[in-house]
Amino acid sequence: MQISIDSHSGFCFGVTRAINAAEQELRHGALFCLGDIVHNGQEVARLEALGLQTIDNDDLRSLPPHSRVLLRAHGEPPSTYWIARQRGIEIIDATCPVVKTLQDSIRACYEAHKNDEPLPPQIVIYGKPGHAEVIGLQGQTNNTALVLESPDQIDRLDFTRPIYLFSQTTKSVEGFNALVEAIKAQCTMHNAQLAPFEYHDTICRNVANRVAHLRAFAQSNDIVLFVGGAKSSNAKVLYEKCVEANPDTIFISSPDDIDKEILARCQAVGRVGICGATSTPQWLMERISERLSAS
Ligand code: SF4
Incomplete structure (x- = not known):
């Protein structure tokens, strides 16, 4: 054999960066991580053996002031930062820079178009509902963004309204392109020239x-x-x-x-x-x- x-x-640079941050911060005392630092049980167990404590959102709300909480590469919605501020929790932000840029783009799109009249926009995220990164992205739109997992779900869209499509960073390029083509075809069928369809391929090239x-x-x-x-x-x-x-x-x-x-x-x-x-x-x-x- x-x-x-x-x-x-192996690890991409975003995950490496978050794990390095955890190892570094553990040298300075107790450290919590909001959610599994990486979607790999073996690596989570290794870091927990070094002292990292994995918590969920309910735990975050009951941590004492000055606790130190690491945010993993997936990123978090604005509400997490708000809770941390309210409770005097110190955030160690290891959000991957690629995810951070995507969050900023979605928030900018939402802010620019949220009051558009007479056609309120639809911000759409190609991604997995409930995935940590997707929750962070939806949070940039006050949780108004629609999440679609495949072209089969496009009947949830209103093709007479503008559509702004983004992608979770880890989705497949082929799947994203298939969704774009399906939406374009529907826009043509609905003769929706007045309602723009903008799409942004935000899949991480890593x-x-x-x-x-x-x-x-x-x-x-x-x-x-x-x-x-x-x-x-x-x-x-x-x-x-x-x-x-x-x-x-x-x-x-x-x-x-x-x-x-x-x-x-x-x-x-x-x-x-x-x-x-x-x-x-x-x-x-x-x-x-x-x-x-x-x-
Ligand atoms: S966005 Fe890319 S580099 Fe960042 S954590 Fe995800 S896969 Fe890794």
Whole structure:
């Protein structure tokens, strides 16, 4: 069995930056993180062993003044900053700069158009409802933005009103383009020349640029172990790309997921590739490689 780890997989710079911030701040005392710092249970457990305490929004409301709370790369809605100010909580803001720019763009669009007459605008986010980043983006519009997951849902839009479309950073470019084409077709059908449709491809290229490489990596191996957290949107997108390139791709989250059947499948072939998402730590892929080598 020849095992290789994809050199392009692993944390993106936004996640690396947030984790570095957590490690740095933990040296100065107690630190809370609002939500899982990364959608990878193994990495969360490693940081919790160093002292990081993961909290939810209810916990935030009951923290004592001067508590220190790290905001992860996904970003937060304005209400989180407001609560922190009210309670005298110190925020360590590790929002990814790419997400921050997107939040600012959506807020600027909302502020510029919220009072437009006679056609009130619709701000639309292509993303996963309830995802932390999407909640932060909706917050920029006073929670008025619509969230669409696929072109099948465009009947929720009013094509006689202006539409301003943005994307969650980790969605797929193909999916975004399909949604744009579906909306354009409906605008034409509704003869909606007076109601503009503006779209902004705000997908992070740290994710999108990995796809071509990941496809090539998947094709160059007989079997692929894709390592990702069950809650990671980015892992879902990249795993699907791997499966398209090599149907012999298996999603796992930890070395413990390598059962007898997976092991037998790996041993039956020559080349085993290990890759992962922008939320997958390098050390975890290495542990999986070690587990395979030791079997
Ligand atoms: S995927 Fe892109 S936007 Fe998301 S945290 Fe990483 S660098 Fe930032």
